[in-house]
Amino acid sequence: MAEVDPYEALIKLAAADADIASVTGGRVAMRHRYGQQTGDWSQTAASLVLLPAGGLQRTDVDIYEFQVEARCYGDTPYLAGTVLRALRDWTRNVAKSTVAVVEGTALVYYAIIASNARLIIDDDVRAGEGMPAYLVQLNAAVYGATV
Amino acid sequence: MAQNTPYGHLVGTATIYVAPLTAGAAEAEPDVNVSDPTSGTNFVVLGETDGDQVIQRTGALTFFSDNDHTGPRKAVRPEEGMTVRATLVNLTLEQRAYALSLASSAVTSDAGPPAIKQLPNKRGYYPTVYTLLVKGTVHSPYGALPAQFYIPMGVFDGEPSETYAKDGRPGLEFIYTALEDTAQSSGDEFGHLTAQTA
Numbered sequence A: 001m002a003e004v005d006p007y008e009a010l011i012k013l014a015a016a017d018a019d020i021a022s023v024t025g026g027r028v029a030m031r032h033r034y035g036q037q038t039g040d041w042s043q044t045a046a047s048l049v050l051l052p053a054g055g056l057q058r059t060d061v062d063i064y065e066f067q068v069e070a071r072c073y074g075d076t077p078y079l080a081g082t083v084l085r086a087l088r089d090w091t092r093n094v095a096k097s098t099v100a101v102v103e104g105t106a107l108v109y110y111a112i113i114a115s116n117a118r119l120i121i122d123d124d125v126r127a128g129e130g131m132p133a134y135l136v137q138l139n140a141a142v143y144g145a146t147v
Numbered sequence B: 001m002a003q004n005t006p007y008g009h010l011v012g013t014a015t016i017y018v019a020p021l022t023a024g025a026a027e028a029e030p031d032v033n034v035s036d037p038t039s040g041t042n043f044v045v046l047g048e049t050d051g052d053q054v055i056q057r058t059g060a061l062t063f064f065s066d067n068d069h070t071g072p073r074k075a076v077r078p079e080e081g082m083t084v085r086a087t088l089v090n091l092t093l094e095q096r097a098y099a100l101s102l103a104s105s106a107v108t109s110d111a112g113p114p115a116i117k118q119l120p121n122k123r124g125y126y127p128t129v130y131t132l133l134v135k136g137t138v139h140s141p142y143g144a145l146p147a148q149f150y151i152p153m154g155v156f157d158g159e160p161s162e163t164y165a166k167d168g169r170p171g172l173e174f175i176y177t178a179l180e181d182t183a184q185s186s187g188d189e190f191g192h193l194t195a196q197t198a
Helices: A006-015 A018-024 A077-093 B093-099
Strands: A047-058 A063-073 A097-101 A104-113 A118-122 A131-143 B015-020 B049-058 B062-064 B074-076 B081-088 B108-110 B116-118 B130-136 B147-157 B172-178 B192-195
Touching: A006 A018, A006 A047, A006 A063, A006 A097, A006 A104, A006 A131, A018 A047, A018 A077, A047 A077, A047 A131, A063 A077, A063 A104, A077 A104, A077 A131, B081 B093, B081 B147, B093 B172, B130 B172
Parallel strands: none
Antiparallel strands: A047 A063, A063 A131, A097 A104, A104 A131, A118 A131, B015 B130, B049 B081, B062 B074, B081 B172, B108 B116, B130 B147, B147 B172, B147 B192
């Protein structure tokens, strides 16, 4: 038994989904890599970024119940929408799902989209033009230790 | 860490299946590991529900005490029951017929034109008895495995109302109440909960 990183578990579980992997080309991470010096993502490539956004720690039962801001990036709003739909479809299948993490195997109880999407143009990407991204809130729960 | 039972925490909703009796007998329980209980049986999906799905065991204890003791000395359960409550939001006439404990044959159709289906508003003296199966794909506390409540006989109770709104949708809140099925084994008259372990 070892403590797990709940965000690592959620991100790796999402990245393991075939549809999400297909529409994002495997670009699923906690922070985007557009314009980075190393591991740069193409300025037109779609991606899914899952940012921790608060929540609860149920220490008595060793469960993380947390929110994540999901940013579905795409070259156009339409392409950002394909990432959003893949994300939405994936959340339907998350139910006591296990995933390999650094410490061993993590258990993700659920990941549920808790808000409708908001379209933003992220000006931190593609200076002067911005990059479309759909924002949704995910509610998720992960067991705090390996199983 | 207080405990180490990660799979004992149950999440997610269940799918509710309903089956009519056959010659007064309850529909047999499918194996818990059957992914589609409708295959080869008379079970059909009751329909999408919204909100909480509540499975309740009713029947408060009656306690007896005597003059020699301050606390109760004996307890009995003079009555007991079991209910399943949820709100049906798939409101086809066929699904409504179940939630109103009408026979599925209560829905009639006419080719028209216009083609129509009809469901009577009057529910009648005798509610139709159904077998219920409440199945969760990961509701077993022993792993990411299924579990199911099987209730051999019961009726859809309650006085459901349909509320229409400009920014809302109606749902039929039903209370399925178990009836004792004396054809079942002793102790299983209300059915049982089955959880897969491996």
